[in-house]
Amino acid sequence: MRLAMTTLGCPKWDIETVFTRASDYGFDGVDFRGLQENLDITRQPEFTSEMDQTRRLLDEAGLSVSALSSSIEICNSDSSEENVSRARRLLPIAHGLDVEYIRVFGKGDSDTQSDSEMARTGRTTMEQILSLEGATDVQWIVETHDNWTQSEDCRVLVDRVDSPNVSVLWDVGHTARTGSESPAETLETLGSSIEYVHIKDAVYEPDHEYAMDDGWRYVAPGTGELPLAETIQLLRRVCFDGWVLFEHEKRWHPELQDPEHAYPAFVDWFKNLSRGR
Template sequence: MQLALSTLGCPDWDLERILSVGREAGYDGVDFRGYRDEIDVTRHPLFTDRADETRSRLEAAGLSVSALSSSISLCEPGDRSARVAEARRLIEVADAFDVDRIRVFGGGDLDAHSRADLARFGGETMREILAIDGAENVRWILETHDAWTASDDCQRLLDELPADDVGVLWDAAHTVRLAGESPRETLDALGDRIEYVHVKDAVYDPDHHDATDDGYVYAVPGEGDLPMADVVEALRERGYDGWLVFEHEKRWHPSLADPDVALPAFVEWFRDQR
């Protein structure tokens, strides 16, 4: 497996710091989910006007861009122009950096629409995105997230999305915490479509000021309660050799450990799983 860090974990770092720590810690790549004050990297000059310079700096550090993580939600009804425009910008950045995967969300409001209708909206949005010139050159990966976290629910949306163009981003912490699935249950259900994986650890502490809605507080890998070691073991058993991304959500949860500590700790934790 190849290891990538998500820039969610180091929202205050500049590119030099990201690349320096990434290289020294032993990462293979970077998943750009925002850069400093800009969550949409397609609107930052480092990834547009200065893309050649940024790519050269990545190559010099021995790192690649594992994926681009968008904010696109497929299953929202109504005008799709903003989502399609974001997808078009992402395709341009992906082409500049030889990126082969772009993350999307399912999203949608189950209080306002049935799951079947949301899945239909998702299929319609995805087909509109796939009509963009160059969209066929990347894989669009649907994260196990929000209304589409449980494997059965995720599969319901996948049934509306073309398998030739869309895979699954397995956020293992989500399926464990929110869907109550063991890692092997998720892999048995979605393994043929999983081609990118997020991992993070957490402890149950609902009184903590920075707890998630379900009462968990993210932790340095190996210091939490989630079966992340089982995730790695199950992936190896299936012969998975893709990207394993440490998604340290410092941007959303400021009380988490500083990236200087957490990012190297993940690599050390992963090496201990061998």
């Protein structure tokens, strides 16, 4: 398994700092969900006019860009034009930095549409995206999120899209905390469709000042109530060799630990877990 960090966790770092510290901390890759104040990297010079410099910094750090985490919502019929536009802008970045994965959301309006109808829209959107030049050189990963958090629902969407270029991003925090699934249940349902994994931990403390709407709050990996160790053990058992991302959401939750401490602590935790400590 290869370890990646997300730029959600370090919203104040410039791109050189991102690469330097990711390498120093022992990560293998960086997942871009924005950079500094801008969530849309396709509008930033580091990924357009200054792409050659970004590529040089990436190579010097000995890293990969594990994924580009987009805001594309494939099951939203009223935003299909914007979805395709976003995909079109992301593809030159993916090709320029040798990125294999682009994350998308399912979303959709579950109040007015059935899962089947939303999945049909998802298929149509992905067909439009995959018709773009170079789109089949990339793997588009659908996150277990929103209407598609539970593994059986996500399976319905991915099966309906029915493309070898579309697979699953397993967010363990979502399936366990929101979907009420054990890691074994998720893995049994989604199996080899899983190509990318998000890791974060949380505790259920509904009265805490930083609790989210569902009563949970994020904590350092290994200190919470989510089945992270069990998940890693199961992934090893099936010889998963993809990316494991520490999704440190400092941008959304400023009360979380600063990245200078959270990121190296995650790498230490993961390596100790590997050694059985």
